[in-house]
Amino acid sequence: MKDDLVNQRVRAPKSQTVRTVEAIQYAKARGETVTLTVDGNPVEVPLGTTVLEAARKLGIRIPTLCYHDDLCLAGVCRVCVVEVVGQRTLQAACSYPITAPIEVRTHSPHVRRARRHIIDLLLSEHYGECYTCNRSVGCELQALAMEYGVDFFRFGRLARPRYEIDASSHSVVRDMNKCVLCRRCIRTCIDLQEVGVLEAIGRGNRTKVSTFLDKPLADVICINCGQCINRCPTGALRANDPTDDVWAAIDDPSKHVVIQTAPSPRAAIGECFGLPPGKALTFELNTALRRCGFDKVFDTNFAADLTIVEEGTELLLRLKRALAEGDKSVALPQFTSCSPGWVKYIEHFYPDYLDHVSSAKSPQQMFGALLKTYYAETNRLDPRDVVTVALMPCSAKKFECNRPEMCASGYKDIDYGLTTRELAKMIREAGVDLPRMPKSEFDDPFGTATGSGVIFGATGGVMEAAIRTVLELVTGTKIEDLYEHADVMPVRGFDGARYAELPIRAVGPVPPLVENLFADWDWLRGATLKVGVCHGTANAMKVMENIKAGGRFSQCHFIEFMACPGGCLGGGGQPTPTNPEIRAARANAIYAEDRSYEVRKAHENPAVVEVYRRFLTGGPCGPKSHKLLHTHYTPRGKYIA
Numbered sequence: 001m002k003d004d005l006v007n008q009r010v011r012a013p014k015s016q017t018v019r020t021v022e023a024i025q026y027a028k029a030r031g032e033t034v035t036l037t038v039d040g041n042p043v044e045v046p047l048g049t050t051v052l053e054a055a056r057k058l059g060i061r062i063p064t065l066c067y068h069d070d071l072c073l074a075g076v077c078r079v080c081v082v083e084v085v086g087q088r089t090l091q092a093a094c095s096y097p098i099t100a101p102i103e104v105r106t107h108s109p110h111v112r113r114a115r116r117h118i119i120d121l122l123l124s125e126h127y128g129e130c131y132t133c134n135r136s137v138g139c140e141l142q143a144l145a146m147e148y149g150v151d152f153f154r155f156g157r158l159a160r161p162r163y164e165i166d167a168s169s170h171s172v173v174r175d176m177n178k179c180v181l182c183r184r185c186i187r188t189c190i191d192l193q194e195v196g197v198l199e200a201i202g203r204g205n206r207t208k209v210s211t212f213l214d215k216p217l218a219d220v221i222c223i224n225c226g227q228c229i230n231r232c233p234t235g236a237l238r239a240n241d242p243t244d245d246v247w248a249a250i251d252d253p254s255k256h257v258v259i260q261t262a263p264s265p266r267a268a269i270g271e272c273f274g275l276p277p278g279k280a281l282t283f284e285l286n287t288a289l290r291r292c293g294f295d296k297v298f299d300t301n302f303a304a305d306l307t308i309v310e311e312g313t314e315l316l317l318r319l320k321r322a323l324a325e326g327d328k329s330v331a332l333p334q335f336t337s338c339s340p341g342w343v344k345y346i347e348h349f350y351p352d353y354l355d356h357v358s359s360a361k362s363p364q365q366m367f368g369a370l371l372k373t374y375y376a377e378t379n380r381l382d383p384r385d386v387v388t389v390a391l392m393p394c395s396a397k398k399f400e401c402n403r404p405e406m407c408a409s410g411y412k413d414i415d416y417g418l419t420t421r422e423l424a425k426m427i428r429e430a431g432v433d434l435p436r437m438p439k440s441e442f443d444d445p446f447g448t449a450t451g452s453g454v455i456f457g458a459t460g461g462v463m464e465a466a467i468r469t470v471l472e473l474v475t476g477t478k479i480e481d482l483y484e485h486a487d488v489m490p491v492r493g494f495d496g497a498r499y500a501e502l503p504i505r506a507v508g509p510v511p512p513l514v515e516n517l518f519a520d521w522d523w524l525r526g527a528t529l530k531v532g533v534c535h536g537t538a539n540a541m542k543v544m545e546n547i548k549a550g551g552r553f554s555q556c557h558f559i560e561f562m563a564c565p566g567g568c569l570g571g572g573g574q575p576t577p578t579n580p581e582i583r584a585a586r587a588n589a590i591y592a593e594d595r596s597y598e599v600r601k602a603h604e605n606p607a608v609v610e611v612y613r614r615f616l617t618g619g620p621c622g623p624k625s626h627k628l629l630h631t632h633y634t635p636r637g638k639y640i641a
Contacts, residue, residue: 037103051082051093051104062106063115063144065122066182067094068231069579070565072191077182078118079144082106090114116148124155125205126234127162127177133235138576140233141180163208168216170240170402171224171395171572179209179236185228192565194538195345197222209236221348223537225341225563226395226419226572239395239573242416243426249387249415250293257387258375259289260367260446262300264393264457264568265420267589271575271582272424273434278585280593283439290440292430298446300390301453303363303370304465305602306611307338308452310629311360312470312602313514313620315558324523331355333532333547333556336462338362340400341563341572345537350544359630363456364390364397365406367446368413369628374615378445383409389416391423393457393571396563408628419573448607451486451593451600458587459535459567460491460498463560467491467502467531468601474521476508479601486600491531494566494584496539499552502529513603513612516619532559535567 025048032047038055045054050073055062066077075095082093085103090111093104105111122141130136158177166174181200186209189198197220201210211220229237249255266282275281289297315334322330337343337358346353361369368390372383390397400406401414418426427434441447452468455461467488468479479486490500507521532553534543540561547554564570566583569590599605616625 034098035101036098037101039104039106045098047099048097051084051091051096051098052080054098055082055093055104055106060106062093063147064094065140065144065180065233066184068184068187070192070231071184071187074183074187077122077180079115081111081114081118083108083111112148116150117154119144119148119150120154122180123150123153124157126180127158127160128175128235133178134238134241135232135235139235166216167240168218169222169224170218170399172217172222172226172229173238173240174217175236175238176208176210177236178234180234181207181209182233183209184231184233185209185237188228188231192536192538193223193225193227193563194541195221195223195225198228223341223344223348223563224396224399224572225537227564229395229572230570230574230576230578239419239422240398241422242398243418243422246387246389246416246418246426249389255385255387256295256381257293257389258296258298258371259294259389259391259418260298260300260303260364260371261285261289261391262363262393262457262568263304263454263590263593264571264574264586265391265423267457267569267586267593268393268574269420269424270435272421275435276585277582278589280589281434281437282593283441284434284437286442287437287440288427288430288432288434291432291437292426294389296443298367298371299442299449299453300363300367301449301456302446302605302607303367304338304453304456305450305605305608306366306629307360307363308462308465308469308602309513309608309620310366310625311336311358312466312473313517314358314360315466315470316474316514317517317621319557320518320523323527333530333553333559334358336558336560336562338456338462339394339396339561339563339568341394341396342537342540342561344396344399345540345563346544346561349541353544353547359626361406361629361631362397362400363453364392364417365400365413366629368401368406369408370446370611370615372409372411372413373628374611375445383411387416388414389418390414391418391420393420393568393574394564395419395572397573405631419571420575421573424575445607445610448605449597450602450605451595451597452602453605454590454594454597457568457590458492459494459562460533460560461567461590462562463491463531463533463558464488465602466558466560467529469603470529471502471504472601473511473514473603474504474507474524476511477506485595491533491560494535494580494587496536497532497534497543497553499530499532499556502531503527504529511603513609514620517621529558530556532556534560535562535570536565537563 034047035044065079066074073095075092080093081090083105161177163176186198190196249257267280270279270281286297321327335357368388371388376383398417401417452465472479504527507525510518569586570583
């Protein structure tokens with residue numbers, strides 16, 4: 001009987017909605033257009049365009065709340081309602097497709113009253129004091145209330161909070177008392193990231209956004225990427241903020257507080273001070289951090305270069321075992337490991353592939369291990385008194401630095417992870433106007449970096465940096481002679497997943513850096529290096545499923561995975577709002593900074609070479625570097641140092 005019902009559903013005719021959607025898609029494919037009038041202004045748009053899109057084309061602003069450029073349509077908040085002449089009810093502009101000529105009024109008296117009542121209703125269910133809210137300045141609900149003249153709680157307000165604040169996660173704090181049920185976080189987690197931690201449960205006024213069985217966020221399969229934070233319009237979601245602890249360390253004269261800054265925050269932090277996206281403040285930030293009280297300011301790009309040397313060497317060792325020695329047990333393709341959100345994702349969803357993940361730690365953690373060993377020894381500091389802070393674009397970095405295995409130095413390698421937004425708050429608190437700061441350099445011995453470290457911030461950047469080093473080490477030919485200006489364009493761009501083949505037509509002598517590991521490169525002569533790049537875990541899932549099915553990504557030797565859309569520049573700790581245009585502007589800033597460096601290859605970084613000469617004396621992937629800079633997975637998938 002059950003099979004009969006299933007068969008009946010399969011054979012059932014398509015609904016009117018499905019037929020309409022298919023008709024719109026077919027008409028779009030044929031290039032059909034339709035003309036409508038918005039507030040008396042005619043405009044011609046492709047058939048199926050939404051009213052919101054048509055209004056934006058005319059420069060007419062319609063307020064939104066549940067809508068986001070990165071997400072699928074929902075139409076649940078109704079803030080964007082408009083009047084379609086001839087229709088009895090108001091329509092949601094964000095989800096109303098135009099299939100015939102219509103006349104739209106976006107700011108009629110009826111529309112304005114409706115929007116104000118909707119905002120009043122949202123405020124009646126929104127508990128919290130705006131002055132102490134972390135989104136007080138950038139709250140979209142507060143901005144709408146001001147725009148529509150809400151000067152009292154027309155429908156009352158909650159007298160007390162309904163829900164306990166969930167601060168169980170190192171990365172994300174949830175305060176559902178401030179949630180307005182826009183469902184942006186749900187669509188982000190399910191559609192954008194393919195994780196599915198959050199869902200709406202209950203009905204009517206009992207509806208709430210919850211985790212599985214309403215468990216704390218630390219007890220579910222959250223990957224800590226923080227993309228939900230970047231799209232939440234209120235203060236219902238925020239990063240777990242350690243700035244008070246950082247200030248306490250700075251104010252403690254017995255502590256030596258150092259900070260490393262990653263390239264993506266430097267390309268975006270200006271947005272927190274009113275600058276347009278794409279304006280990097282790398283060297284102004286150095287001055288600002290010293291005025292905040294940090295003892296030393298270091299460049300994460302140094303550790304990114306170190307990561308490339310270690311990870312690239314590991315790749316060559318895997319290839320040697322597979323190609324020269326015929327070891328069929330070698331886990332290829334090798335996956336990058338510098339994105340902690342991606343590492344958490346593969347641990348949860350594809351644990352059988354953990355041996356494919358590079359053992360190299362992320363630049364953040366490599367730097368922490370060196371700061372509490374090499375740096376402390378060189379400067380005669382007690383590692384217990386060295387406080388290491390990392391400015392990162394990523395909320396998952398908070399989780400990463402708190403993993404119990406991240407203590408290769410004998411201490412917690414990185415004490416605190418700060419997001420771009422959190423550091424901007426600290427700078428303002430110190431009375432520093434960042435854009436007006438004079439420029440200053442990074443501190444030695446970790447102030448020297450290359451363009452390869454900079455491009456880590458954009459999707460494809462880790463792969464490009466690895467290619468610059470690996471191909472040059474193997475072929476003996478300058479990468480500039482293989483790719484114009486050393487720009488490896490096949491791995492750049494914002495496509496969800498990219499695939500490239502790089503032929504190795506000739507090989508050169510083995511350079512001194514790795515001569516203890518390789519006798520020659522003859523086994524690579526005539527080979528084709530196959531690489532892949534993807535960003536966002538929804539795309540990572542597609543690539544992993546392709547690998548499982550034996551598709552072309554299964555033939556790759558090396559694949560870069562980044563958990564966040566656009567890579568680190570779109571991380572969960574970056575300034576809000578975010579959208580494809582903003583991420584593209586940040587990428588332009590990163591690539592411009594890359595072009596400004598005289599040295600653009602990781603293995604040519606003199607500071608990296610010096611560290612290997614003086615401290616990591618066994619060379620890349622040697623005993624000491626493996627102890628401090630690498631982790632590995634046991635057969636059961638336990639992540640250990």
